[in-house]
Amino acid sequence: MAAKKLSILSSRADQSSSDLLPWVIAVMVYLSGLALAGALAVHGSVASWAGDMSRRLTVEITVSDDAGRDRQAAAVVKALTAAPGVDSVRRLDNAEIAALLEPWIGGGDVAADLPLPVLVDVVLDQESPASVADLKKRIETVAPNAVIDDHQQWLGQLYDLAWMVQATALTIVVMVTLATIAIVIFGTHAGLATHRDTIETLHVIGAEDKLIAGEFQRRFLRLGLKGGVVGLVLAAVSIFAVRSILTDLTTGIVAPVTINQSDLLVLAALPVAAALISMITARVTVMRALRRMV
Amino acid sequence: MRYGLGSEVLRNVSFELKPGSLHFLTGASGAGKSSLLKLFYLAHRPSRGIITMFGRDVGALPRHELPALRRRIGVVFQDFRLLDHLTAVENVMLPLRIAGGDDSIRGHAEELLTWVGLADRMNARPSTLSGGEKQRLAIARAVIGQPDLLLADEPTGNVDPDMADRLMHLFLELNRLGTTTVIATHDMHWVERLNAPQMRLEKGELAVVGGKLSSAPSFTGFGSDPHGR
Numbered sequence: 001m002a003a004k005k006l007s008i009l010s011s012r013a014d015q016s017s018s019d020l021l022p023w024v025i026a027v028m029v030y031l032s033g034l035a036l037a038g039a040l041a042v043h044g045s046v047a048s049w050a051g052d053m054s055r056r057l058t059v060e061i062t063v064s065d066d067a068g069r070d071r072q073a074a075a076v077v078k079a080l081t082a083a084p085g086v087d088s089v090r091r092l093d094n095a096e097i098a099a100l101l102e103p104w105i106g107g108g109d110v111a112a113d114l115p116l117p118v119l120v121d122v123v124l125d126q127e128s129p130a131s132v133a134d135l136k137k138r139i140e141t142v143a144p145n146a147v148i149d150d151h152q153q154w155l156g157q158l159y160d161l162a163w164m165v166q167a168t169a170l171t172i173v174v175m176v177t178l179a180t181i182a183i184v185i186f187g188t189h190a191g192l193a194t195h196r197d198t199i200e201t202l203h204v205i206g207a208e209d210k211l212i213a214g215e216f217q218r219r220f221l222r223l224g225l226k227g228g229v230v231g232l233v234l235a236a237v238s239i240f241a242v243r244s245i246l247t248d249l250t251t252g253i254v255a256p257v258t259i260n261q262s263d264l265l266v267l268a269a270l271p272v273a274a275a276l277i278s279m280i281t282a283r284v285t286v287m288r289a290l291r292r293m294v
Numbered sequence: 295m296r297y298g299l300g301s302e303v304l305r306n307v308s309f310e311l312k313p314g315s316l317h318f319l320t321g322a323s324g325a326g327k328s329s330l331l332k333l334f335y336l337a338h339r340p341s342r343g344i345i346t347m348f349g350r351d352v353g354a355l356p357r358h359e360l361p362a363l364r365r366r367i368g369v370v371f372q373d374f375r376l377l378d379h380l381t382a383v384e385n386v387m388l389p390l391r392i393a394g395g396d397d398s399i400r401g402h403a404e405e406l407l408t409w410v411g412l413a414d415r416m417n418a419r420p421s422t423l424s425g426g427e428k429q430r431l432a433i434a435r436a437v438i439g440q441p442d443l444l445l446a447d448e449p450t451g452n453v454d455p456d457m458a459d460r461l462m463h464l465f466l467e468l469n470r471l472g473t474t475t476v477i478a479t480h481d482m483h484w485v486e487r488l489n490a491p492q493m494r495l496e497k498g499e500l501a502v503v504g505g506k507l508s509s510a511p512s513f514t515g516f517g518s519d520p521h522g523r
Contacts, residue, residue, distance in 0.1 A: 008388070010379035201375040204335050205435075206365035207392045208358070291357070294338055 008202060009195050009215045021187050021220075021278075022227030028180045029231025029274050030238075032173050033267055037239045039169030040263040046162040048258075053151040055087075055129055057122040059139060060147040064115070073118040075142035080122055083138055085130030092119040177277060184220060184278045188285040191216060203293065213286040217279045224278030228271025235267070302341075303329045307500045309493065311476070313442070316469045318485045319478040321495035327447075327478045328372075330495065334445050334476065335369045336360055348442065365393055368436035368473075370446040374428045376420035382431050383407060383416045389439045399438075406434045410464065426457040433461065437468055444468060444475045451480070458484075 059076055063069040073091055080089040092100075097116050124130055132150050139146050192199070199212055243259070259267075304326045311317065321327050332338045333345060336352060345352045348366060355363070368389075376385050386403040387395070407416055410430040420428055429449060436444060446465060450458035462484055469475040476493075479485065485492055494501045 007379070008377070008392075010377070197375065198377060200337065201371075201377070202392070203361075204337055204364060204369055204375075205389050205392055206361045206439075208361045211392065294336070294357075294360075 007215070008207070008211070009191075009198060009219075021183070021223045022230065024183050025180060025224055025227030025274050025278065026231035026234065028176045028183075029228045029270050030235045032176045032274075033232055033235030033270055034238060035169040035172035035176075036270070037235070037259060037263070037267060039166045040266065041243075041259050042162050042165045044258055044260060044263065046158055049158060050155055053155055055124040055126060056151065057124070057132065057135065058149045058151070059120040059122060059143075060149065061118040061120070061143055061145065062147070063145055069118050072143035072146065073120060076120055076139055076146060079138045079142050080120070080135060083130055083135060085125045085128050086135070087123045087125045088121075089123075090121050092121060180274065180277055181281050184224075184281040185285050188216060188220070188282045189289070191219075192286065192289050199290070200293070209287055209290040212290060213283050216286045217283040220282035221275050221279035224275035225271055228274035231274070232267065232271050235270075239267075302498060304333070304495075304498045307343075307498075309500065309502065311443075311474055313474055314469070314472050316466070316475045316488070316490045317477070318488075318490055318492045319476055319495070320480070320482070320485060320492055325495040326498045327495055331369075331445055331447055331476075331478055334443070335367050336364050365389065365439060366442045368439060368441035368444045370429075370432045370436045370444070370449050372447040372449075372451060374420070374432040376428060376431060376435070378420050381417045381419060382412060382423070385420065385431060386434045386438055389435060393439065403434075403438060406438055407431070410434050411460075426453040426461075429453055429457070429461060430464075433464060437473070441473060444473045446475070446477045448479055449477060450484070 059080075061069055061072050061076065063072060077089050077091055080086055094116060097119055122135070132148075136148050139148055202212060239259070307330065319327055319330065329338070333340060336347075339345075339353050343353075348363060350359075350363065352360075352363065377388065380388065383400065383403050386407055387399050390399040390402075404413075404416060407413060410433060412427060412430055412434070415423060415427060415431075418427075420431065423431065433446075433449070436446075444465070449461055449465070453461065458481070465475055465477060466488075477484075491502065
């Protein structure tokens with residue numbers, strides 16, 4: 001029959017660390033959760049936006065008279081449709097252009113009040129895309145006033161932003177991890193000081209270091225998990241709220257910011273990671289402290 | 295032996311104990327009795343000299359081998375050092391649990407507590423026990439592992455004369471069962487009554503009174519360092 005576990009150290013002796021540590025770890029997991037969620041959402045969204053935009057061109061034709069504008073637009077659509085490596089060419093109608101402008105200038109019959117440019121959306125072939133330089137030559141031949149935007153400048157800025165967000169998130173996670181380790185070390189030393197007499201007695205009775213360390217590591221695993229779950233729940237509430245606001249804010253401008261299932265798994269692992277960090281830190285701290293004893 | 299950079303509290307201490315023997319350790323306060331006991335139960339290592347215990351040089355023993363050696367020693371501390379969050383029976387079971395014992399040791403612990411007169415205090419916490427009860431509980435914890443060496447520091451210092459008689463008889467009984475016993479005490483009544491060998495410490499030096507301790511070389515020795523360390 002397996003022996004009932006006998007707790008060799010009193011859990012009530014260092015109640016203050018048991019009370020406070022889960023809350024400190026909850027704060028750490030909350031901050032890490034927000035940082036990670038931000039990084040993961042940006043990563044997913046940038047990949048989605050970049051995937052769409054990297055094989056698209058937008059041709060903008062701004063000619064003052066309607067007839068010339070329509071003639072150049074038709075010529076551009078014809079030239080690009082005939083070009084190799086182009087998947088589709090489509091002229092946006094006024095309603096679509098008005099919808100794109102709506103977030104900035106509001107609704108209403110903008111086509112009647114403003115001279116709208118012609119926009120031609122070009123999607124390149126996924127397998128063997130046409131070269132942008134070749135397409136530019138073809139467009140300039142039939143529409144010398146056309147402006148061709150291959151979105152590279154915007155994509156470059158987007159990648160820079162994504163990199164910065166991810167680097168910041170990583171820095172936050174690393175700093176929070178180091179802070180957690182420091183707090184657990186302090187907590188463990190406080191526990192060792194509280195239980196010093198008991199530990200000395202246990203040593204004299206014949207207890208091995210790993211038995212005493214095991215007691216500490218189980219306690220800190222439990223406290224870490226408890227705090228981690230609380231932190232994750234609070235982070236989930238904040239992430240859900242921010243996501244709702246962001247989705248409303250970006251509707252019609254870019255694809256909504258999303259967190260996919262694998263991202264959720266990473267976030268769900270945070271309490272486990274916090275608990276493991278607490279446990280391992282406590283064990284290493286106790287073993288090192290005990291080695292200094294006789 | 296010295297603590298840190300302080301002066302030596304024990305010097306020129308050299309003796310051997312015969313297995314199954316009984317000894318009293320006497321001396322005035324500050325003479326070094328507690329320090330000698332700490333060396334006995336391996337809470338300290340000698341700053342110089344050699345201690346051979348159970349055939350091992352404890353000064354040179356790797357740290358991870360000390361617990362196994364300590365399990366062969368039972369200690370009754372002057373201040374008992376019971377674990378207040380455990381019940382009486384759990385305190386007694388502790389040495390065997392530490393050594394990897396299973397639930398079957400509970401019956402043994404209960405039997406021992408009954409033997410020391412604590413049958414009705416099995417589940418009491420040490421904080422609710424009287425001085426004499428704590429003393430007997432500490433003794434039960436010290437002997438449950440059937441140690442080869444039993445050390446008792448002032449075991450009758452906190453109890454009335456009747457209880458002191460009962461406890462001393464406990465030690466004598468254990469000694470008769472084969473446990474080498476060292477009792478540190480100020481109580482010269484028992485030292486004289488039993489006429490057992492006496493190790494008297496005076497200002498950190500040892501004098502043997504009441505006959506030769508033993509010539510058997512195999513058990514415990516606190517010797518001067520032959521290598522001059």
